[in-house]
Amino acid sequence: MSGPRRPPAAENTQQGIRRRNLSLVLHTVADHGPLSRAAVAGRIGLTRAAVSSLVDELIRTGLLTDLGLEQSGTVGRPGSALSLSDRGPCGIGAEVGVDHLAAVAVDLRGRVRARATAEVDNRGRPAGTVLAELAALIDRVGGTARAEGLRPAGVAVAVPGLVARDTHTVVRAPNLGWREVDLGAHLPYGPALTVDNEANLGALAELWLEGVPGDFVHVSAEIGIGAAVVVEGRLLRGTHGFAGELGHVPVRPEGPRCPCGGRGCLEQYAGEEALLRAAGLTAKGRPEGLLRARADEGDPAARRALRAAGTALGIALAGTVNLLDPRAIVLGGSLARLAPWLLPSLERELTRRTPQDGTPALTVSRLGTEGPLLGAAHSVIRTVLDDPTGHRGGASTRYSS
Amino acid sequence: MSGPRRPPAAENTQQGIRRRNLSLVLHTVADHGPLSRAAVAGRIGLTRAAVSSLVDELIRTGLLTDLGLEQSGTVGRPGSALSLSDRGPCGIGAEVGVDHLAAVAVDLRGRVRARATAEVDNRGRPAGTVLAELAALIDRVGGTARAEGLRPAGVAVAVPGLVARDTHTVVRAPNLGWREVDLGAHLPYGPALTVDNEANLGALAELWLEGVPGDFVHVSAEIGIGAAVVVEGRLLRGTHGFAGELGHVPVRPEGPRCPCGGRGCLEQYAGEEALLRAAGLTAKGRPEGLLRARADEGDPAARRALRAAGTALGIALAGTVNLLDPRAIVLGGSLARLAPWLLPSLERELTRRTPQDGTPALTVSRLGTEGPLLGAAHSVIRTVLDDPTGHRGGASTRYSS
Numbered sequence: 001m002s003g004p005r006r007p008p009a010a011e012n013t014q015q016g017i018r019r020r021n022l023s024l025v026l027h028t029v030a031d032h033g034p035l036s037r038a039a040v041a042g043r044i045g046l047t048r049a050a051v052s053s054l055v056d057e058l059i060r061t062g063l064l065t066d067l068g069l070e071q072s073g074t075v076g077r078p079g080s081a082l083s084l085s086d087r088g089p090c091g092i093g094a095e096v097g098v099d100h101l102a103a104v105a106v107d108l109r110g111r112v113r114a115r116a117t118a119e120v121d122n123r124g125r126p127a128g129t130v131l132a133e134l135a136a137l138i139d140r141v142g143g144t145a146r147a148e149g150l151r152p153a154g155v156a157v158a159v160p161g162l163v164a165r166d167t168h169t170v171v172r173a174p175n176l177g178w179r180e181v182d183l184g185a186h187l188p189y190g191p192a193l194t195v196d197n198e199a200n201l202g203a204l205a206e207l208w209l210e211g212v213p214g215d216f217v218h219v220s221a222e223i224g225i226g227a228a229v230v231v232e233g234r235l236l237r238g239t240h241g242f243a244g245e246l247g248h249v250p251v252r253p254e255g256p257r258c259p260c261g262g263r264g265c266l267e268q269y270a271g272e273e274a275l276l277r278a279a280g281l282t283a284k285g286r287p288e289g290l291l292r293a294r295a296d297e298g299d300p301a302a303r304r305a306l307r308a309a310g311t312a313l314g315i316a317l318a319g320t321v322n323l324l325d326p327r328a329i330v331l332g333g334s335l336a337r338l339a340p341w342l343l344p345s346l347e348r349e350l351t352r353r354t355p356q357d358g359t360p361a362l363t364v365s366r367l368g369t370e371g372p373l374l375g376a377a378h379s380v381i382r383t384v385l386d387d388p389t390g391h392r393g394g395a396s397t398r399y400s401s
Numbered sequence: 402m403s404g405p406r407r408p409p410a411a412e413n414t415q416q417g418i419r420r421r422n423l424s425l426v427l428h429t430v431a432d433h434g435p436l437s438r439a440a441v442a443g444r445i446g447l448t449r450a451a452v453s454s455l456v457d458e459l460i461r462t463g464l465l466t467d468l469g470l471e472q473s474g475t476v477g478r479p480g481s482a483l484s485l486s487d488r489g490p491c492g493i494g495a496e497v498g499v500d501h502l503a504a505v506a507v508d509l510r511g512r513v514r515a516r517a518t519a520e521v522d523n524r525g526r527p528a529g530t531v532l533a534e535l536a537a538l539i540d541r542v543g544g545t546a547r548a549e550g551l552r553p554a555g556v557a558v559a560v561p562g563l564v565a566r567d568t569h570t571v572v573r574a575p576n577l578g579w580r581e582v583d584l585g586a587h588l589p590y591g592p593a594l595t596v597d598n599e600a601n602l603g604a605l606a607e608l609w610l611e612g613v614p615g616d617f618v619h620v621s622a623e624i625g626i627g628a629a630v631v632v633e634g635r636l637l638r639g640t641h642g643f644a645g646e647l648g649h650v651p652v653r654p655e656g657p658r659c660p661c662g663g664r665g666c667l668e669q670y671a672g673e674e675a676l677l678r679a680a681g682l683t684a685k686g687r688p689e690g691l692l693r694a695r696a697d698e699g700d701p702a703a704r705r706a707l708r709a710a711g712t713a714l715g716i717a718l719a720g721t722v723n724l725l726d727p728r729a730i731v732l733g734g735s736l737a738r739l740a741p742w743l744l745p746s747l748e749r750e751l752t753r754r755t756p757q758d759g760t761p762a763l764t765v766s767r768l769g770t771e772g773p774l775l776g777a778a779h780s781v782i783r784t785v786l787d788d789p790t791g792h793r794g795g796a797s798t799r800y801s802s
Contacts, residue, residue, distance in 0.1 A: 242759045
């Protein structure tokens with residue numbers, strides 16, 4: 001994208017600059033650590049003295065740890081190696097799935113320190129009941145984390161639906177049967193709570209954990225089909241927070257009616273219900289295992305259904321590529337599992353419908369269905385790294401469970 | 402989009418901060434001027450003394466003008482009113498159209514100070530010949546601008562084709578018959594030259610001149626159909642610079658073959674050639690006038706052709722809206738002229754295929770075919786406002802025609 005962003009002049013105060021530099025030190029250690037103070041100074045272009053002062057503050061507030069003297073592998077005196085703290089703040093990620101609930105606690109180093117899950121069919125259950133169970137899982141992993149000396153710095157929840165931008169409100173999640181559910185009214189974490197669409201958080205997990213370069217489209221599916229668009233390392237959310245509704249891109253404009261009001265939407269060809277119907281199967285819970293098994297066994301109907309879904313995905317993604325020119329397309333969620341049977345027809349459509357010199361790389365997520373949950377936990381970690389001063393001292397009071 | 406951008410620590414030097422604050426003062430006067438020094442200080446949150454020092458530098462380098470004492474309409478002493486200079490740097494915008502060439506000079510206040518155009522059919526002419534004629538127009542408006550005391554600060558050229566990102570190279574412009582044409586080799590303006598797709602520059606004109614809020618899709622057409630995606634006030638360019646190829650979004654996947662290699666692309670239904678064919682017309686030059694006249698007269702074939710084009714545009718844009726959730730869609734270029742006959746069917750498709758609470762505003766550009774040329778000139782003005790220190794003193798040497 002073009003054009004600079006102009007920070008308000010207030011950002012250029014000594015305080016604003018120090019806050020940015022604290023964040024820069026933390027991110028540098030996160031990306032390249034363990035590092036000595038001198039190595040940090042070298043990387044970010046500040047003096048050794050300035051970096052030492054920043055590091056002292058970050059150690060004092062429990063974000064950095066001094067690991068002690070490191071071996072001298074390079075020129076100069078060996079420095080003391082800095083690492084992110086494994087006893088500082090942690091991020092709690094949680095997920096409302098159609099057929100499961102989950103929560104994890106992840107420390108600043110990115111290690112999963114606690115996990116709790118429940119297999120449960122959430123379709124049509126009252127949101128309050130579902131969210132009370134989710135809160136119990138969150139509190140369980142939060143308790144485990146605290147017992148290990150960690151401080152939960154926030155809770156991020158992944159949901160399979162549209163979330164109104166900058167709110168806690170799920171506008172609709174058709175596969176749960178939710179409309180206008182304010183998670184803030186059910187989950188007692190106050191301002192420490194954030195809520196986001198599962199495809200968005202899955203995309204952020206690819207970006208942060210898998211090193212996918214910052215211009216890509218992440219496609220995922222549970223029952224519906226969602227996508228997330230990442231541009232220059234940032235999520236494109238859209239005016240209302242509704243961007244990424246790949247499932248409702250028209251594939252055949254006179255095709256089958258879709259509950260959204262349109263016709264021939266991608267979901268009518270590649271959504272799980274359509275897939276099962278086309279394969280002549282019925283399944284409870286997650287059907288991708290059954291579909292994959294049938295296709296692997298050579299079942300012609302299953303293979304045909306997956307081939308047709310790949311074609312429809314390729315058509316919708318060809319439009320996406322012509323519009324957005326991403327560097328890569330990542331198939332995530334349950335699509336990752338089905339990829340071997342989707343890819344040939346998907347790639348064929350994509351190749352013939354996009355410019356030869358502009359066809360993006362097509363990859364399959366290694367995180368698969370784990371992506372959204374990990375992305376949620378890491379989104380909390382990122383808020384700590386981006387604004388370390390928001391978490392000094394009183395940090396634990398920000399999380400009020 | 403989410404997530405902060407971290408400026409490198411070097412940006413936080415005194416020099417970097419002063420440069421940003423100079424830009425902030427200029428943008429404030431550009432957006433809200435004429436303003437007194439005190440009013441500028443109030444708006445940007447710096448002290449009066451700091452602003453005075455910044456203003457002195459901007460007056461010395463010819464970017465701001467002191468208009469003298471303004472009437473006291475508000476509390477306090479009347480201040481001296483500041484305005485952008487009308488004798489400082491100017492931007493040169495130029496355009497290679499399929500059937501015309503044009504150049505304008507625009508001053509910092511946004512006034513067009515010189516203009517030169519030539520009606521000429523550029524289809525299949527050698528790029529060198531076309532660009533030599535364009536250079537002559539550019540030099541003519543540059544000469545007029547200099548005679549009025551302006552300093553051309555750069556030249557931006559709009560082209561109806563794909564431009565490789567951050568280069569001067571038109572990768573392809575099918576309607577001109579160009580492939581891999583490096584405008585830098587033909588236009589003698591060195592680093593003062595920039596080249597961009599006409600839909601991109603048309604979109605920037607809507608953003609900067611018409612005050613369209615910064616999340617929209619701008620659709621334009623000359624022979625082909627192009628679009629530009631603006632997110633949070635910035636152009637989404639894509640990995641290779643190829644974003645916005647709305648004309649090759651599949652509308653009916655088994656539809657007519659498209660020269661791009663796909664089938665049923667939007668251009669096969671709503672491009673000018675398809676429109677003329679469907680209306681049973683042949684036209685030289687710009688056909689939208691003829692089409693519009695026929696439709697206005699009640700010609701059933703012309704109306705049917707435009708209705709079908711509107712339907713196809715609506716289907717392709719429904720996909721776009723589901724993916725990007727823009728605040729508005731702006732019809733520009735020759736589509737603006739045809740809008741009355743396109744809009745009913747376009748709106749119908751868009752409404753039925755996008756969520757009720759997410760349908761964007763659909764507007765028609767008032768700049769029409771003027772947009773890209775004005776956007777080009779203003780893109781030069783913006784580089785001056787964004788980095789005033791790049792244009793001090795030696796500015797005139799940056800433009801070496």
